[in-house]
Amino acid sequence: MSSHLVAPSLLAADFRHLDRAIDLVNTSEADWFHLDVMDGRFVPNISFGQFIIEQIAQGAEKYVDVHLMIEDPGRYIESFARAGANGITVHAEACTHLHRVVQQIKESGAKAGVALNPHTPVSHLENVIEDLDTVLIMTVNPGFGGQKFIYQSIPKLRQTRDLITVHNSRAVIEVDGGIGLQNAQKVLEAGARVLVAGSAVFGADDPAAVISQLKAIDANPVAYV
Template sequence: MKHLIAPSVLAANFAKLYDDIQMVNKSEADWFHIDIMDGVFVPNISFGFPVMQAIAKHAEKPLDVHLMIVDPDRYLTACKESGAEIITVHYEACTHLHRTLAAIKELGCKAGVALNPHTPVSLLRDVIQDVDLVCLMSVNPGFGGQKFIDRTYAKISDLRTMAAGINDALLIEIDGGVGDKNAALLLEVGADVLVAGSSVFSAESPTEAIRSLKNVVHGAQQV
């Protein structure tokens, strides 16, 4: 499968959000990555469902929604109704993760789990068969523009090994500090989805930045 690119709307120009949505629509990107932050689970507040609904109204590609919030179960239905096709919750925020994943799937959405940099992938062993996507945070969540944490490469490999033969369709998403300098190696060790914020929206040509990430070549093979 060709890897997927999910530009992170958090890094867009909110004064020209419609223009940035249209740019992503026309680009080679696959998803819109939507970060919902509550100022409690992470030390920042992003935007809520009204803004997400406005994005969904104009988006021509799936909304990949990352809930960086406490008690995400309270907002799953609102998330779906606001346009989400993939809903990712944090392992660290869910007391009953298996139940939460089931609730997401009952809404008709793909179910994802995000892990903070300090959280080992081994903690997902008992739910790995129930997950459509695992989002590995390669920075500490809450702010854009952070430096990529190198330990992420080993976590990708460990997760791919753990899922082998149990959930071979699992998508591994990498969120934080992703760009041209590390994209090839991320894909080489098993990543499927690259979330790109600053490296896309701060580029001189965001469309070209997306194209570059979409067409990363590693080794002798194009991914």
């Protein structure tokens, strides 16, 4: 059995046929739905909000992973939880009081995650790592789909894994950005456990087959690769 999870990012799906994308994830070997919320301020693009997430969550038969790429996310935690988010991830860069926002997520009943942009050091997590369920390492600069994977992220994944180990945290490492069959094994070996894949899945001729291939990768974390 695979020890890692695959979370297709619906941002890369054809929104004219969103029901088909939901059915695809439900019936495939995927583990999570990954939903990217963009506000046009924290990142350049605007995507979708609570209403669309509520519609997706009503059809989702799997974990709904909501990634908030927005300013001042603490204002919206309750509304995203009510919309059906099982997990809510906020950006460390967007939170003046990160610990407070993490507690808000936990109090809402959702799993708590914190994301780091490529330039943000792992040390920013040191005072909240024991409270987290997920750490999302961005392997592209957030805001646009289809970008190339930043390979300097590999050492950062190892650093994150080490921080989790030192603090005896239960957090799992999620990676988002340019993830596909060409680099999935490397990020898994560096400590990632959740693969977010958008263009690699929904841009493929057979998305379900790509999900199966991502699930089938046999890569155990090693000390340093």
